Amino acid sequence: MAEIGTDILYAKALLEQGEVVAIPTETVYGLAGNALNVASVTKIFEVKNRPQFDPLIVHVPDIDKAQEYVSDIPEPARKLAERFWPGPLTLLLPKKKIIPDLVTSGMDTVGIRCPNHPMTRQLLRELPFPLAAPSANPFGYVSPTTPEHVNEQLGDKIAYILDGGPCRVGIESTIVGFDDDVMVIYRMGGLSLEQIESVAGTVLVQAHSTSNPKAPGQLKSHYAPGKKVIIGTIEDLLQQYPAHTSGLLTFQTDFNSPYQYILSPSGNLEEAAQHLFTALRAFDKMPIDYILVELLPEEGLGRAINDRLRRAAAVE
Numbered sequence: 194m195a196e197i198g199t200d201i202l203y204a205k206a207l208l209e210q211g212e213v214v215a216i217p218t219e220t221v222y223g224l225a226g227n228a229l230n231v232a233s234v235t236k237i238f239e240v241k242n243r244p245q246f247d248p249l250i251v252h253v254p255d256i257d258k259a260q261e262y263v264s265d266i267p268e269p270a271r272k273l274a275e276r277f278w279p280g281p282l283t284l285l286l287p288k289k290k291i292i293p294d295l296v297t298s299g300m301d302t303v304g305i306r307c308p309n310h311p312m313t314r315q316l317l318r319e320l321p322f323p324l325a326a327p328s329a330n331p332f333g334y335v336s337p338t339t340p341e342h343v344n345e346q347l348g349d350k351i352a353y354i355l356d357g358g359p360c361r362v363g364i365e366s367t368i369v370g371f372d373d374d375v376m377v378i379y380r381m382g383g384l385s386l387e388q389i390e391s392v393a394g395t396v397l398v399q400a401h402s403t404s405n406p407k408a409p410g411q412l413k414s415h416y417a418p419g420k421k422v423i424i425g426t427i428e429d430l431l432q433q434y435p436a437h438t439s440g441l442l443t444f445q446t447d448f449n450s451p452y453q454y455i456l457s458p459s460g461n462l463e464e465a466a467q468h469l470f471t472a473l474r475a476f477d478k479m480p481i482d483y484i485l486v487e488l489l490p491e492e493g494l495g496r497a498i499n500d501r502l503r504r505a506a507a508v509e
């Protein structure tokens with residue numbers, strides 16, 4: 194198992210030696226390495242068992258640093274960054290040569306994000322390089338939102354997990370890029386569509402699953418827990434699936450089942466997002482065969498939550 198601790202300088206030393214370290218962010222835990230060092234980036238792909246066609250997000254402490262790695266920040270992107278960084282927003286921007294092709298899977302844009310977690314911000318400020326960091330889970334599985342989640346799955350492969358507590362947002366960042374001059378959301382995430390549109394006006398959403406994804410986070414079957422996930426109205430699903438082998442994932446409703454997880458009794462979408470991945474992981478440990486799921490309201494963070502639920506339900 195990996196060591197879990199709060200020693201930022203130790204994390205820094207490991208990263209400077211080319212090692213990978215799990216780091217806290219406000220969205221999910223990341224598996225970080227020196228983004229400018231091909232050997233470190235290779236280790237990230239290996240530890241995650243991630244195919245090299247799936248590019249990594251590069252984490253920076255502020256906009257000024259971002260400019261060192263991208264050749265242009267179009268005005269609309271700059272506005273978003275000024276308003277929402279540090280925060281759960283990733284911008285796809287034209288990369289400079291200094292970013293290795295391995296980081297971007299050969300694409301000419303790089304995903305840049307300034308995460309909002311005090312420990313990781315300090316780490317980023319002290320390091321002489323930016324951090325490439327995908328979510329710290331094996332490829333295709335649910336992202337981790339606590340150090341223990343990371344340790345359970347990757348503990349044997351990494352030396353250190355920087356403990357920043359449970360993630361405040363709980364789902365991954367929203368990915369925004371440009372198609373010609375049109376702003377496009379490629380992944381719904383911790384920054385809502387409403388928040389983005391309040392700054393950028395109407396934007397195009399292309400976060401749906403496709404067979405030829407621009408971002409493999411768009412792959413249909415992704416974020417998959419170990420059990421079969423079925424979406425519908427819980428009452429109806431309980432007519433078709435046996436209650437004693439079914440977990441129930443609800444927004445607010447209490448079905449009095451021993452195998453249920455209520456995301457937010459008060460109906461708060463932020464709270465629901467915070468708990469989503471912990472809930473999906475909890476079901477993996479229950480003696481059940483199915484996870485019966487109801488979708489949440491399609492607004493605010495509900496969109497990103499529903500996106501993850503639909504993908505968890507997609508089996509390929």
Ligand code: TXA
Nearest residue numbers: 220222223248249302303304327328365366408409410
């Ligand atoms: O909240 C987050 O974004 C977390 C934390 C650790 O920052 N990171 C994260 O990384 O979710 P990852 O690798 O699990 O998901 C990143 C997604 C992938 O689907 C990848 O394909 C897409 O971002 N992506 C990264 N760079 C891209 C690029 N240049 N063009 C298109 N998609 C890109």
Ligand code: MG
Nearest residue numbers: 327328329336
């Ligand atoms: Mg991921």
